Structure formats: structure tokens, C-alpha cells
């Protein structure tokens with residue numbers, strides 16, 4: 001689950017990025033309104049946290065342009081503007097939710113989960129591949145009638161492989177999909193996730209082609 005955080009306040013940005021990463025999201029953080037569009041074009045995010053007062057292009061203008069282009073990514077506006085008219089304007093422009101600063105982190109995370117659930121429910125709820133079924137809303141996996149719950153990153157990794165059967169991903173490609181820019185990634189973290197997945201689901205779940213990378217295994 002990759003989140004784009006748009007916030008020009010360094011303290012809030014740093015704190016939020018750290019907290020959300022701790023909760024298992026990968027977070028890319030931009031501070032300039034001009035950079036948002038390009039980030040959204042070059043990466044697949046599941047949600048945007050958007051400050052309104054930003055250098056070069058304000059949040060409302062960003063939101064307006066997004067919706068004009070029929071981009072329906074969930075947007076949670078996070079702002080110090082507390083006038084009712086501002087809130088109404090934000091929601092009318094196409095924000096999915098609106099939170100005022102200062103905010104409680106627990107509440108922000110609960111609202112993020114709600115938006116993501118809503119988004120997943122709008123889509124086909126389950127991803128199936130052979131005898132393997134992934135539930136994006138709950139991170140629950142059923143494989144050969146065995147049920148288990150995966151961590152955020154484990155689930156993201158499985159999802160990449162399952163949605164592209166037959167494709168072999170290198171470790172670097174998987175890292176790019178699982179982690180945000182500048183996020184410190186331990187050199188063996190992909191291997192650790194794969195080790196855990198095999199432990200939970202069985203050794204054959206992920207195929208390793210030596211020197212090339214990983215693909216989903218036989219799931220018949």
C-alpha cells in the first residue's frame with residue numbers, strides 16, 4: 001500500500017511519514033504542489049494525503065485538476081483551514097475526507113483504513129489465482145483451504161506476483177514496489193518477506209529462479 005503524502009511543513013511531514021511507515025504503509029513525501037501530478041503519473045498510489053497551503057500550486061487546485069482528469073484516487077485533505085466554507089469547498093472539489101490540524105494520529109490512521117476499505121469494496125473484492133485467494137480489504141489469504149493473515153508488505157508482495165503470473169521480478173523491482181523513495185531498506189528485506197510467506201503458505205508458493213528473481217509458484 002503506497003501513500004503519497006503532500007505536505008510542506010517539515011515537522012508534520014517527517015512525523016507522518018515515520019508513523020505511517022511504522023504502520024506498514026510505504027510513503028512517498030512531496031513538499032511542492034508542482035510535484036504532485038508527476039508523482040501520481042509515475043507511481044501507483046492507493047491514497048493521497050493532501051495539505052491545502054502548498055508552495056507553487058495549492059491543494060484545492062491540485063484536487064480540482066485530478067478530478068477533472070477523472071482520477072478517482074482517494075484524497076484525504078489535511079489542513080489548518082477550519083472555516084466551514086473551506087471544508088465544504090474541499091469536499092465539493094472531490095476530497096474523500098477532510099481533517100483539521102492538529103490531528104490525532106490514531107484518528108488519521110482510522111480514516112485512512114476506512115478510505116482504503118471503501119476503495120477496495122468498490123473493486124472486485126477478491127484476487128484469485130488457482131487455489132489461492134487474496135482479500136485486499138483484510139490482507140487475508142486462503143491457500144489450499146488454509147487461512148492466514150499477512151503483514152502489509154507481505155500482502156503487497158504476494159499481490160504483485162499473483163497479479164502478474166509468469167513474470168519474474170528481480171529483488172530490486174520488488175523493493176521499488178514495496179518501499180517509498182529514500183526509505184531505508186535492509187539489503188535482505190525482500191528475502192525476509194519471502195521467507196515468511198513460504199513459512200505461512202508453503203515453500204512452493206514462490207518460485208525462485210536463481211540469479212533472476214521471483215515469481216508466483218504453482219497454485220493449482
Ligand code: CA
Pocket residue numbers: 007008009051052053054
Ligand atoms: Ca502547508
